Amino acid sequence: MKKSLILGMTVLTVSLYASETMYSSSVKNLYEAANSDAVKGRLLPTSEVKVVEKNADKSKIEIEGFMKAGVSNAIYFVKGKRILVAGLSKNGQFDVKKLSSSKDEDGVEWDKVVLTAYTKNDNLTKDLKPLYDKAENLYKNNCAICHPAHPIAEFTANQWPSMFKAMVNRTAIPKQERYLVTQFLQKHAKDMKGE
Incomplete structure (x- = not known):
């Protein structure tokens, strides 16, 4: 039993x-x-x-x-x-x-x-939206310190990693969150519409 x-x-x-x-x-x-x-x-x-x-x-x-x-x-x-x-x-x-x-x-x-x-x-x-919301807030709240934040659709999915990497060390985005922000930027890039 x-x-x-x-x-x-x-x-x-x-x-x-x-x-x-x-x-x-x-x-x-x-x-x-x-x-x-x-x-x-x-x-x-x-x-x-x-x-x-x-x-x-x-x-x-x-x-x-x-x-x-x-x-x-x-x-x-x-x-x-x-x-x-x-x-x-x-x-x-x-x-x-x-x-x-x-x-x-x-x-x-x-x-x-x-x-x-x-x-x-x-x-x-189960929910992807809170992850994207967190990444977007991290990007917008940290990447506008030195200059206006680049529009998310300004770069292609392949351009975003190097653009983000070039600037991220000047921000307060924690290291453990950097992949999250990069993924968000890439998946919402100008060449990802309809993907």
């Missing part, structure tokens, strides 16, 4: 989170297995994941995105733009399934993929 009750509660706990869409609220470590403590990748803030299974310590997640053909250590938000979703160790052995292939406007081939990984249960949220 006790054993079947525990099994039933475990199945219920796992099923409550099955296929739940969540977003990373911070940079999160990625692991190849639930019982592994070896960090083999990093998930960036605002990245969407599908929680497939949730256990006491870690969640099994799926991350969908784009990999440049022949490059297996980075997953991007869209093809042709350097909006990083996850960076992976070169010696990582993650389960990556290729869904399709296509070329960007420059003729570079990209693979749409789903990566299966594990991450700790903290810093995952």
Whole structure:
């Protein structure tokens, strides 16, 4: 009786989170297995994941995105733009399934993929809007100290990281929030309308 009750509660706990869409609220470590403590990748803030299974310590997640053909250590938000979703160790052995292939406007081939990984249960949220609101407030309240803040749609997704990096050390934006702001700026850049 006790054993079947525990099994039933475990199945219920796992099923409550099955296929739940969540977003990373911070940079999160990625692991190849639930019982592994070896960090083999990093998930960036605002990245969407599908929680497939949730256990006491870690969640099994799926991350969908784009990999440049022949490059297996980075997953991007869209093809042709350097909006990083996850960076992976070169010696990582993650389960990556290729869904399709296509070329960007420059003729570079990209693979749409789903990566299966594990991450700790903290810093995952169901709502992306508060993350974007926080990033926008950090940007507007800190990046107008020396000059008027650049309009978010002034630069492309590929231009924003270097523009932000050139100025961020003059601000009070904490280091742990810089990826969040960069992700926000890139995902709202002038060339991201309709993405």
